[in-house]
Amino acid sequence: MPARSLASLSLSFGLVSIPVKLYTATETSSAVRFNLLSKEGSRLKQQYISEQTQEVVERADMVKGYEFEKGRFVTFSPDELKALEESASHMVDIVAFIPERSVDPLYYDKAYFIAPDKRGGKPYSLLREAMARTGRCAIAKWAAKGKSHIVQIRPVEGGLVFQQLLFADEVRNIAELHIDEVAVSDAELKLAVQLIEQASEDQYDPAQYKDEEKARVLAAIDAKIAGKQIVSPEPAEVAAGGEVIDLMDALRASLSKKGAPAAKGKAAAETASARRPGKRAATPAAPTPIRRTAKKSA
DSSP states (O other), X not given: OOOOOSEEEEEEETTEEEEEEEXXXXXXXXXXXXXXXXXXXXBOOOOEEOTTTOOEEOGGGOOEEEEEETTEEEEEOHHXXXXXXXXXXXXXXXXXXXXXXXXXXXXXXXXXXXXXXXTOHHHHHHHHHHHHHXXXXXXXXXXXXXXXXXXXXXXXXXXXXXXXXXOGGGSOOGGGGOOOOOOOOHHHHHHHHHHHHHTOOSSOOGGGOOOHHHHHHHHHHHHHHXXXXXXXXXXXXXXXXXXXXXXXXXXXXXXXXXXXXXXXXXXXXXHHHHHSOTTSOOOOOOOOOOOOOOOOOO
């Protein structure tokens, strides 16, 4: 089935306007979702209960509030919130071109693809090839669903990725963790570098890694449907805590082991692939950055 576009947009590139269509770049339909049911097997309905009166509050009687002090709220009506929303626009305004590697992946949020719409083929290709040649990506502003967004547009083989970015106040600074810098010896560093080189690969291959937990859940679902009894696996043995291991000995032992970590990863992926039900496709999961959000009540 051909992909369905989410929206028709227009990239503003200097005096050039490029008509494009927006497509999702990730797959969520393959996720395993469970419904909450009663013990008798009927679906449950969610209700909101007032803490003060213990009565059910209907959606029509709800307002949104922001807690500015403990137990004190300012409330907003739907019309007041609507007036604060960013007006949706099909225009995507490119404001700068920066080195592609200068964007820390911590700022990556949702990813999309953009493809040329009618009469957009040539300017689309021109923009993609120009960015690829210069090693730069575009930073642009876009408004959708009442919110303003910053996006990165970067070239990939065959097209352009439309990467939604987090704002600065949504990403924490690792300096907040106050990690102490511990000195390491040249010998330790040399062994660690050798271990890394032994396990090195030229590029990341997402097909090499499978969602093993998802495969186990799907297998259990199929077993339940078939009326089979699910047998819990024996828990893996956990090494006793508190054992002091010499770092140099651990590095040497790792180097002398046959089958470096990369090879072990491939073997594990092949084993997991053999266990997975073939009718369901797994989607590689993307890392989620730590976010900081303002405290609001629903």
